[in-house]
Amino acid sequence: MTAVRPGVPRPSAPDTLGGHTTRQLRDLCEIVGLTGHDGEVYARTLADMLGAAADRPLDLPPPNPTFLSDDHTPVEFSLSFVPGAAPTLRVLLEPGCAAGGLAQNGRLGLRAVREAAARWGFAADRLDELEDLFLPPAPDGPLALWCALELRPGGVPKVKVYLNPAANGPERAAATVREALRRLGHHDAFAALPPNDRHLFFALDLGDWAEPRVKVYLAHQDLSAVEAGALSRTDGGALAEETEEFFRIAAGQDGEDGGIAGPAPVVRRPVQSCHAFTETATGLPSGFTLYVPVRDYARHDGDALARATALLGRYGQDPAPLLGAVSAVTDRSPQDGVGLVAYLALAHQQGQPPRVTAYLSSEAYEVRPPAGLPSAEPATVP
Numbered sequence: 001m002t003a004v005r006p007g008v009p010r011p012s013a014p015d016t017l018g019g020h021t022t023r024q025l026r027d028l029c030e031i032v033g034l035t036g037h038d039g040e041v042y043a044r045t046l047a048d049m050l051g052a053a054a055d056r057p058l059d060l061p062p063p064n065p066t067f068l069s070d071d072h073t074p075v076e077f078s079l080s081f082v083p084g085a086a087p088t089l090r091v092l093l094e095p096g097c098a099a100g101g102l103a104q105n106g107r108l109g110l111r112a113v114r115e116a117a118a119r120w121g122f123a124a125d126r127l128d129e130l131e132d133l134f135l136p137p138a139p140d141g142p143l144a145l146w147c148a149l150e151l152r153p154g155g156v157p158k159v160k161v162y163l164n165p166a167a168n169g170p171e172r173a174a175a176t177v178r179e180a181l182r183r184l185g186h187h188d189a190f191a192a193l194p195p196n197d198r199h200l201f202f203a204l205d206l207g208d209w210a211e212p213r214v215k216v217y218l219a220h221q222d223l224s225a226v227e228a229g230a231l232s233r234t235d236g237g238a239l240a241e242e243t244e245e246f247f248r249i250a251a252g253q254d255g256e257d258g259g260i261a262g263p264a265p266v267v268r269r270p271v272q273s274c275h276a277f278t279e280t281a282t283g284l285p286s287g288f289t290l291y292v293p294v295r296d297y298a299r300h301d302g303d304a305l306a307r308a309t310a311l312l313g314r315y316g317q318d319p320a321p322l323l324g325a326v327s328a329v330t331d332r333s334p335q336d337g338v339g340l341v342a343y344l345a346l347a348h349q350q351g352q353p354p355r356v357t358a359y360l361s362s363e364a365y366e367v368r369p370p371a372g373l374p375s376a377e378p379a380t381v382p
Helices: 017-031 036-055 102-120 170-183 225-229 240-250 301-314 320-329
Strands: 075-081 088-093 145-151 158-163 198-206 214-220 271-277 287-292 341-349 355-361
Touching: 017 036, 017 075, 017 088, 017 320, 036 088, 036 102, 036 145, 075 320, 102 145, 102 158, 170 198, 170 214, 225 240, 240 287, 240 301, 240 341, 271 341, 301 320, 301 341, 301 355, 320 355
Parallel strands: none
Antiparallel strands: 075 088, 075 355, 088 145, 145 158, 158 198, 198 214, 214 271, 271 287, 287 341, 341 355
């Protein structure tokens, strides 16, 4: 890791975490077609939810180590693409990132979500039902609570909350997920989940969603493309061949860009799957998403962007907003680091077209240097 972000000049006065991430957010809002007013509203929302951490100078270390990003920036952006529409911008953050320990982190996160519920007029009762499972007095694990905002025109986002199944110990993670599903009425959902190495996240949609989802994220270590294709448990959802193709392209295993050859496993992070549940009658999920940690398969972000561009093209999407988003987030060359493009994901939700999502790191603190893998021609970033 390096301590200086290549190609990005520092201002004369120390920048702050809030200043850095809200600038990125404003520029990203413009990229996806949100108004300047919406950008300002969402920038203030981000700063407010970061709390005391927003004013922390970037020449100090991160407020706490966070599992949310490689360099411990408690903010991550993503652009989600579907045919015939502008990409949807999301921001994931850790509201309790400045807390002294996971218990306080969870309390601050819960308070931030409840304040958001009061501000935007949605109920948080489903989260309240699960507080003892995921926010115990002495929590374990790598996180307490994350919050994702899906940014819409008008300044009122959709809200998602991510919780830690291992909060009461990793050995109880599966039982915690099973009990959480049961409390929310999904009595048969746990049995529908595929084999996995561990339970990563339990997530809830809160507020104004047409079909609020309960989502279970699983880790799959050393996964092959064929195994990835067999993960979906949706009825008539993702096809195995389509998922395999996505995996191979995202991981650079299709032989087109010089990535890792053959059915190589993930280098460090596991591939993730997510099953979304929206109805309680059948026990079957209505949605499936595969997440490939592209930064562990790429020499540098030029490779990752080339794969993202190829995937968007296959689904009839214009890659220009993604390339513009990269320029909005950083001034560095894609070849100067790896990890700016953190994940590539393919989602299938019942009744909706497939959705490709690219996750972008804020890189407020560090840039991970390029890896020693064969390189593709870099993507062109305007």
